[in-house]
Amino acid sequence: MDEFDVVVVGAGPTGENLAERAHAGGLSVAVVEAELVGGECSYWACMPSKALLRPAAALADARRVAGSREAVTGPLDAAEVLKRRDGFTSNWKDDGQVKWLEGAGLVLVRGRGRLDGPKRVAVETPDGGQRVLTARHAVAVCTGTRAALPDLPGLAEVRPWTSREATASKQVPPRLAVVGGGVVACEMATAWRALGSEVVLLVRGSRLLPRMEPFAGELVAGGLRESGVDVRFGVSVTEARRDGEVTLTLDGGGTVTADEVLFATGRVPATEDLGVETVGLEPGRPIEVDSTGRATGVADGWLYAAGDVNGRALLTHQGKYQGRIFGTAIADRAAGRELDTADWGRSVATADERGVPQVVFTDPEAASVGLTLAEAERAGHRVRAVDYAIGDVAGAALYADGYQGQARAVVDLDRETLLGVTFVGPGVAELLHSATIAVTAEVPLSRLWHAVPSYPTLSEVWLRLLETYRG
Ligand SMILES: Cc1cc2nc3c(=O)[nH]c(=O)nc-3n(C[C@H](O)[C@H](O)[C@H](O)COP(=O)(O)OP(=O)(O)OC[C@H]3O[C@@H](n4cnc5c(N)ncnc54)[C@H](O)[C@@H]3O)c2cc1C
Numbered sequence: 285m286d287e288f289d290v291v292v293v294g295a296g297p298t299g300e301n302l303a304e305r306a307h308a309g310g311l312s313v314a315v316v317e318a319e320l321v322g323g324e325c326s327y328w329a330c331m332p333s334k335a336l337l338r339p340a341a342a343l344a345d346a347r348r349v350a351g352s353r354e355a356v357t358g359p360l361d362a363a364e365v366l367k368r369r370d371g372f373t374s375n376w377k378d379d380g381q382v383k384w385l386e387g388a389g390l391v392l393v394r395g396r397g398r399l400d401g402p403k404r405v406a407v408e409t410p411d412g413g414q415r416v417l418t419a420r421h422a423v424a425v426c427t428g429t430r431a432a433l434p435d436l437p438g439l440a441e442v443r444p445w446t447s448r449e450a451t452a453s454k455q456v457p458p459r460l461a462v463v464g465g466g467v468v469a470c471e472m473a474t475a476w477r478a479l480g481s482e483v484v485l486l487v488r489g490s491r492l493l494p495r496m497e498p499f500a501g502e503l504v505a506g507g508l509r510e511s512g513v514d515v516r517f518g519v520s521v522t523e524a525r526r527d528g529e530v531t532l533t534l535d536g537g538g539t540v541t542a543d544e545v546l547f548a549t550g551r552v553p554a555t556e557d558l559g560v561e562t563v564g565l566e567p568g569r570p571i572e573v574d575s576t577g578r579a580t581g582v583a584d585g586w587l588y589a590a591g592d593v594n595g596r597a598l599l600t601h602q603g604k605y606q607g608r609i610f611g612t613a614i615a616d617r618a619a620g621r622e623l624d625t626a627d628w629g630r631s632v633a634t635a636d637e638r639g640v641p642q643v644v645f646t647d648p649e650a651a652s653v654g655l656t657l658a659e660a661e662r663a664g665h666r667v668r669a670v671d672y673a674i675g676d677v678a679g680a681a682l683y684a685d686g687y688q689g690q691a692r693a694v695v696d697l698d699r700e701t702l703l704g705v706t707f708v709g710p711g712v713a714e715l716l717h718s719a720t721i722a723v724t725a726e727v728p729l730s731r732l733w734h735a736v737p738s739y740p741t742l743s744e745v746w747l748r749l750l751e752t753y754r755g
């Protein structure tokens with residue numbers, strides 16, 4: 285039997301960070317990985333999707349400016365884009381990440397891990413054997429999510445794309461149908477349209493990006509339509525079949541045919557085949573945790589869950605943040621050091637609740653942090669939304685001819701601080717961190733007046749938002 289201070293299950297970005305922090309705190313750590321060290325993010329999510337999207341954004345930016353527009357004489361070179369994408373995934377090999385992991389002093393155990401009662405993880409190794417790891421202090425589940433597929437007649441025979449095929453495909457399908465209206469659907473419709481596919485986006489609801497401010501979905505829908513995507517709202521797929529091509533039957537009658545169909549219909553936590561029932565938890569559910577990462581449904585505080593699998597915020601950077609904080613908390617508890625669990629303290633992931641940033645890499649980009657107006661109102665804050673058209677800023681006019689974009693700041697009227705900020709427009713991704721600092725540091729608006737944006741940059745939108753608020 286192998287004994288470690290900590291056993292981490294899942295070597296995605298979250299597991300890597302948690303393991304590294306626990307080890308830096310003086311603990312021995314084993315990391316169990318069933319597929320590739322680096323996780324979904326490195327091979328089938330963030331990195332390959334952004335590698336597909338970046339050339340499209342570079343080309344679109346050149347087209348937005350008279351003078352450089354004339355220099356753009358053709359479409360994207362799809363083969364080169366796919367080749368560059370392959371480079372970012374290291375051709376789906378994890379040697380580099382394994383080198384980092386081992387260099388950080390962590391022990392990699394390849395295989396599928398399952399909880400096997402308190403503080404025990406049974407690993408099914410690639411050679412068909414079994415290895416049981418025990419943890420002196422903690423087991424941390426960092427197993428992420430997998431794509432959710434609806435229960436539709438004919439779906440299995442169609443061999444639909446999930447986010448994995450959509451980020452890893454070696455061919456550009458002539459016609460691609462995308463089902464869903466969330467981030468994956470919007471980003472992948474953008475990417476494959478730019479690579480030359482005819483794309484139809486089938487959205488069950490009435491808007492895109494429903495977790496963001498409504499104007500974000502409206503502007504992104506406009507951008508997709510302008511690029512030639514056929515965006516349809518209020519449509520559900522009731523049946524799918526493949527006969528060479530894919531045929532989708534829609535609820536209101538009618539069909540859509542395509543060469544491939546991507547179902548971007550959300551995620552399910554990877555707890556179905558994880559042995560969670562051996563410690564009293566329900567398979568298939570996210571593992572609920574307190575703000576120091578401990579599973580609330582398990583006695584004695586030895587089980588932690590971090591990243592996508594706990595359902596707090598399904599984003600790589602938030603998983604890494606939790607990994608840093610929870611890994612340190614594990615080490616502190618093991619050493620008998622006191623934790624700092626006050627709001628924004630060293631041992632708690634307060635930003636998960638108050639300041640989650642996200643960038644959607646569509647054209648236009650949509651970037652937000654903290655609460656939307658509707659969320660702030662629901663939470664009982666006394667708020668005011670301050671809106672400004674980004675195109676009216678000098679820096680935006682220079683950035684793109686006829687710049688189209690929108691900004692909103694949600695002001696807490698009682699404290700005169702910001703609860704949330706949203707920017708939509710070309711090039712706003714890199715603006716977001718200024719808002720993340722303002723929201724998480726709870727910078728008073730009276731002090732933001734003294735944070736002078738450089739002229740002429742997109743950042744001048746900050747000044748215009750403050751002026752609009754003051755009237
Ligand atoms: C298409 C797409 C694009 C995305 N783009 C972005 C983006 O741009 N920015 C962003 O912040 N987020 C993005 N996300 C979300 C991001 O991918 C996730 O939030 C992130 O991967 C979560 O990290 P994680 O470590 O918690 O889980 P994962 O990355 O899913 O890693 C979990 C690891 O655990 C392993 N594992 C699972 N079960 C077991 C087991 N029983 N035993 C051993 N190992 C196991 C898996 O093999 C995997 O390696 C995107 C998601 C998708 C689908």
Ligand SMILES: NC(=O)c1ccc[n+]([C@@H]2O[C@H](COP(=O)([O-])OP(=O)(O)OC[C@H]3O[C@@H](n4cnc5c(N)ncnc54)[C@H](O)[C@@H]3O)[C@@H](O)[C@H]2O)c1
Nearest residue numbers: 434464465466467468469488548549550551598643644645
């Ligand atoms: N750039 C980024 O930060 C980035 C990129 C991609 C994904 N992610 C993260 O990954 C997670 C997963 O993204 P996602 O887009 O898969 O999920 P999501 O939950 O954001 O969106 C899923 C969408 O599918 C729709 N849907 C669900 N079931 C359906 C059905 N049967 N038929 C039609 N539509 C259906 C939902 O209404 C929703 O709009 C998100 O939390 C997201 O934040 C982040």
